[in-house]
Amino acid sequence: xxxxxxxxxxxxxxxxxxxxxxxxxxxxxxxxxxxxxxxxxxxxxxxxxxxxxxxxxxxxxxxxxxxxxxxxxxxxxxxxxxxxxxxxxxxxxxxx
Amino acid sequence: xxxxxxxxxxxxxxxxxxxxxxxxxxxxxxxxxxxxxxxxxxxxxxxxxxxxxxxxxxxxxxxxxxxxxxxxxxxxxxxxxxxxxxxxxxxxxxxxxxxxxxxxxxxxxxxxxxxxxxxxxxxxxxxxxxxxxxxxxxxxxxxxxxxxxxxxxxxxxxxxxxxxxxxxxxxxxxxxxxxxxxxxxxxxxxxxxxxxxxxxxxxxxxxxxxxxxxxxxxxxxxxxxxxxxxxxxxxxxxxxxxxxxxxxxxxxxxxxxxxxxxxxxxxxxxxxxxxxxxxxxxxxxxxxxxxxxxxxxxxxxxxxxxxxxxxxxxxxxxxxxxxxxxxxxxxxxxxxxxxxxxxxxxxxxxxxxxxxxxxxxxxxxxxxxxxxxxxxxxxxxxxxxxxxxxx
Numbered sequence: 001x002x003x004x005x006x007x008x009x010x011x012x013x014x015x016x017x018x019x020x021x022x023x024x025x026x027x028x029x030x031x032x033x034x035x036x037x038x039x040x041x042x043x044x045x046x047x048x049x050x051x052x053x054x055x056x057x058x059x060x061x062x063x064x065x066x067x068x069x070x071x072x073x074x075x076x077x078x079x080x081x082x083x084x085x086x087x088x089x090x091x092x093x094x095x096x
Numbered sequence: 097x098x099x100x101x102x103x104x105x106x107x108x109x110x111x112x113x114x115x116x117x118x119x120x121x122x123x124x125x126x127x128x129x130x131x132x133x134x135x136x137x138x139x140x141x142x143x144x145x146x147x148x149x150x151x152x153x154x155x156x157x158x159x160x161x162x163x164x165x166x167x168x169x170x171x172x173x174x175x176x177x178x179x180x181x182x183x184x185x186x187x188x189x190x191x192x193x194x195x196x197x198x199x200x201x202x203x204x205x206x207x208x209x210x211x212x213x214x215x216x217x218x219x220x221x222x223x224x225x226x227x228x229x230x231x232x233x234x235x236x237x238x239x240x241x242x243x244x245x246x247x248x249x250x251x252x253x254x255x256x257x258x259x260x261x262x263x264x265x266x267x268x269x270x271x272x273x274x275x276x277x278x279x280x281x282x283x284x285x286x287x288x289x290x291x292x293x294x295x296x297x298x299x300x301x302x303x304x305x306x307x308x309x310x311x312x313x314x315x316x317x318x319x320x321x322x323x324x325x326x327x328x329x330x331x332x333x334x335x336x337x338x339x340x341x342x343x344x345x346x347x348x349x350x351x352x353x354x355x356x357x358x359x360x361x362x363x364x365x366x367x368x369x370x371x372x373x374x375x376x377x378x379x380x381x382x383x384x385x386x387x388x389x390x391x392x393x394x395x396x397x398x399x400x401x402x403x404x405x406x407x408x409x410x411x412x413x414x415x416x417x418x419x420x421x422x423x424x425x426x427x428x429x430x431x432x433x434x435x436x437x438x439x440x441x442x443x444x445x446x447x448x449x450x451x452x453x454x455x456x457x458x459x460x461x462x463x464x465x466x467x468x469x470x471x472x473x474x475x476x477x478x479x480x481x482x483x484x485x486x487x
Contacts (some may be wrong), residue, residue, distance in 0.1 A: 001443045005261065015257050015340065016440060042257035058258070063291065063346035070302075076342070078328070083343035085290050086320045086327025093212030 004028055004045060008060030015058075020045065027047050036073035044076040055079050068090040097273045097456060099241065102121045104238035105245070105398075106173070109201025114173035114246040114399045117236055118144040118414050119229045121222070122166055122193060123177045125151025125186035128209055131269025131320040132181040133248035135207075135222035136202075139230045141471075144175075144413040146478050150486075151188040158484040165368040167481045168394035171200035174414040176233030178202055179225055181218070183208030183419035203229060203379040238465060242456040244278030246433025246463065247371050249397035249415075250354040251284065253385040256339025260350020262422025262441035262451070269452035270401065270459065271356035282356040282371050282386040284381035284395055286316040287331050291441050296378065300361045310378050331383065335406050343365065354403065367481050368394030385410050386477040399463055401455070409433050410473030416468045418458060435462075435469050 004014040006029040014028045020039040025032055027049055039045045044058070050070040055062040067082040119142050129147040136143030146169055150162045159479035170178050170193050178197035183191035190206045197204035205225045206469035212218040252259055273280040283289075289296060293313045300306035301342055320327045330340040333432050341347045355361075362373035364380070367393045371377045381388040385408065389400055395414040400417040402410065407430035411417045422426050424439035436458055438444030443453055462468055 006263070015261065040340070044340065044342065058346055059349040061292070061349055062296075063343070063349065064343040077340075078337060078342055081342045083326075083328055083345060085344050086287075086317050086331065088321035088324045089326040091321050092324035 007058060009023055010055050010057050010060045011081065012050055014049050016041055016043055016045055034073045036071060037075055039075050046070045046072050046074050046076050048072050050076075099242075099244065099277045101243045101460070102240040103243060103246070103276055103460045105241040106176070106236050107239060108143040109174045110171070110199070112173035112200075112396070113241045113398070114175070115416065116174040116414060117176045118142060118174060118234055119177045119179065119226055119233065119351070120169060120172075120175040120414065121145045121181060121226065122170060123147060123151070124166070124180060124182045124188040124193065125191050126187065126358065127152070127430055128181045128182040129433045131209060131215055131218050131222065134177060134183065134219050135226050138223040139226045140235075142230045143226055144476065147191070148478060148480050150480060150482065154187060155484065158482055159187060159484055161367060162480050163192070164393045165194055165390070167196035168368050168370070168396075170194070170204070170397070171195040171202070172393070174238060174398055175202060176314045177229035178204040179222055180204065180206045182185045182206060185266050190241065196412060203232065207340065213266050213335060223319065232462055243274060243277070243460070244374070244398065245281060246274060247280040247286070247395070247397045247461070249275055249282050249389065249392035249400040250401055251385065251389055251392070252288075252351050252354060252403040253410060254404040254406035254408040255336050255341060255347060255351065256423060257341065257402055258422035258439065258442055259405045260346075260353060263405070263420050264350055264353035265448055266422075267384055267401050267403055267420065267442065268353045268356045268450040269448060270455050271354065271376070272277060273452070273456060274482050275356065275359040277373055280377065281355065281359065282335040282370055282377045282379050282392050282395060283352075283377045284392050285351070285383045286312055286378075286403055287327070287378055287383040288348050288376070290317055290342070291348040293401050295349075295352055296355065296361050299359070301375075303362060309361065309378055310380075313362055322380055326350050332479065339405055345373050367391045371395040371397065382481055383477070386479040387481045390480060399459065402478075405431055409470065409473065409475050410477050411468070411470030411473070413476040413478050416462050417470045417475070418462055418468050420455060432473065433469050
């Protein structure tokens with residue numbers, strides 16, 4: 001079993017199939033990714049650097065945008081990804 | 097699966113086919129729910145009550161939805177006979193629920209608490225009728241029926257990262273195979289299509305159906321946004337987020353796999369409305385599991401396949417709910433709630449096709465009478481979606 005899974009060629013994240021420890025080197029989606037921090041099982045790891053505002057792509061489709069610069073090999077989750085959908089909070093605070 | 101594959105079901109007078117044979121005990125209103133539950137309990141497990149919180153204090157579309165959902169259950173093919181338990185002064189009309197059962201060719205009786213003279217007499221009268229009905233419907237025998245007579249509801253709940261990788265794609269293969277064999281599949285939970293609607297719209301049978309889907313998704317998104325809050329307060333749920341799902345788009349892309357990869361989207365229908373198309377139908381239901389399953393079974397689904405990552409017990413009063421998980425830990429820790437473990441897809445010890453073969457076989461066996469975990473544990477959750485607050 002692979003340690004992490006890339007679902008589509010277009011994806012810029014992989015899903016950890018087990019907890020990944022920092023320092024581990026993984027072959028993912030045709031590239032070498034150095035795990036930069038602990039990734040919990042089932043969570044996502046960045047395959048490359050993703051700039052703030054860029055789309056996060058999984059299943060070959062956008063699942064949100066980076067809300068901060070994300071380094072390759074780091075944890076991708078609610079702390080650095082914003083959803084583009086159902087954002088009544090943004091609508092309530094006016095145009096961004 | 098070939099188009100002439102069969103299961104052992106109950107052909108009904110209206111041409112539909114049941115996979116269960118219940119005596120349904122329907123309270124018209126919350127006030128008659130306890131009496132209905134006691135009547136059904138007297139003939140368990142054949143008796144199935146539909147305790148609900150509405151039936152009065154409702155207006156317009158909200159009232160109609162309650163009425164139509166209850167009427168849909170009265171005519172459902174998994175039901176052999178119906179007892180309507182009324183109070184006597186409520187809005188939901190007992191006679192029209194009875195008519196829905198009669199139109200489907202089912203024996204039906206009404207017990208009204210105010211007419212019978214109180215809880216004790218109404219319960220005793222109801223139990224007497226229930227025992228007669230139980231005896232009467234026990235004479236029906238299961239017969240080979242084509243799988244094309246099945247409407248399968250596909251559902252996920254307590255999702256985690258394994259749902260989109262393993263269990264939902266396995267269910268999707270079963271959905272495609274059932275549709276190939278002439279059967280029907282229904283997908284609900286509009287909020288969990290948000291972010292994946294483009295994939296379903298691309299598979300729509302007509303541009304109008306595609307537009308209809310996009311309209312319904314936009315309406316649900318607008319309803320959530322009207323609260324002035326981030327939908328992430330509930331979608332994904334806190335458990336989904338702990339399980340690794342970050343946004344509603346990610347959850348939806350994984351969830352939509354349940355509806356197959358290639359079956360055309362034929363129709364978009366309202367909550368608990370009749371599912372008449374073969375192939376894929378999307379039903380306008382909320383994401384809350386029990387309200388969603390209640391609506392899809394109301395629409396005519398005889399069986400539900402329900403995927404879970406974190407584990408969940410949800411069942412239904414009249415339809416078997418098959419639980420499948422791609423999470424090996426959940427399969428072990430919630431073994432009593434689990435019907436099928438497909439975690440081998442994640443650990444790469446089983447192919448998706450092999451898992452789908454096992455799931456298809458389980459579906460046929462369950463539709464032929466095998467008890468599901470939810471049935472064994474007495475999970476009969478039922479909740480009608482409300483469109484408005486109680487007046």
